[in-house]
Amino acid sequence: MLFDLSDVLTTEGKVINIDVNPVVDTISYQGNSYVKKEAKPFKLIATNIGGDKVMLEGDAEFLLEGECDRCLSETQFTVAFHIEREIEDCKEAERSSEDENADVLTGNLLDIETLINNEIFMNLPDKVLCKPDCKGLCPKCGANLNERDCGCDTFVPDPRMAAIKDIFNAKREV
Ligand SMILES: [Zn+2]
Ligand SMILES: [Zn+2]
Numbered sequence: 001m002l003f004d005l006s007d008v009l010t011t012e013g014k015v016i017n018i019d020v021n022p023v024v025d026t027i028s029y030q031g032n033s034y035v036k037k038e039a040k041p042f043k044l045i046a047t048n049i050g051g052d053k054v055m056l057e058g059d060a061e062f063l064l065e066g067e068c069d070r071c072l073s074e075t076q077f078t079v080a081f082h083i084e085r086e087i088e089d090c091k092e093a094e095r096s097s098e099d100e101n102a103d104v105l106t107g108n109l110l111d112i113e114t115l116i117n118n119e120i121f122m123n124l125p126d127k128v129l130c131k132p133d134c135k136g137l138c139p140k141c142g143a144n145l146n147e148r149d150c151g152c153d154t155f156v157p158d159p160r161m162a163a164i165k166d167i168f169n170a171k172r173e174v
Pocket of ligand 1: 070
């Protein structure tokens with residue numbers, strides 16, 4: 001979705017509401033793909049704050065689907081965030097080599113999808129897990145340890161890990 005910001009970029013004090021209906025698609029970030037399953041429509045408020053600058057503000061929420069970082073099964077999670085981004089009239093920005101608007105602004109056209117996707121990337125959880133205590137995959141046979149105990153002898157050379165494994169084994173014997 002491209003939105004022409006000419007009006008608000010050139011009129012000091014001007015405020016406009018942009019109705020955003022985010023596209024439901026697939027986004028990729030650092031080798032991982034996430035499907036936007038649900039995206040709530042929201043209002044993006046563009047305010048001319050003077051000096052050819054516009055502040056964009058809004059609250060967005062997405063239901064995403066992606067692979068669990070440990071067991072690789074598909075899992076869904078919500079990402080909600082507050083957008084607060086200042087952009088500058090491109091005529092000024094284009095002259096400098098550090099055009100901070102380049103990702104979202106072409107001429108006076110704001111690329112709202114890119115703006116949203118960049119915000120999603122910044123707000124992704126550190127780890128995507130299907131559940132907090134996901135046991136992951138067996139390093140030997142690749143079995144999903146949430147579904148079954150494959151019985152592999154997984155030798156763990158790190159003594160700290162070995163201690164954790166002892167606790168785990170002791171629990172299992174109870
Ligand atoms: Zn998992
Ligand atoms: Zn195994």
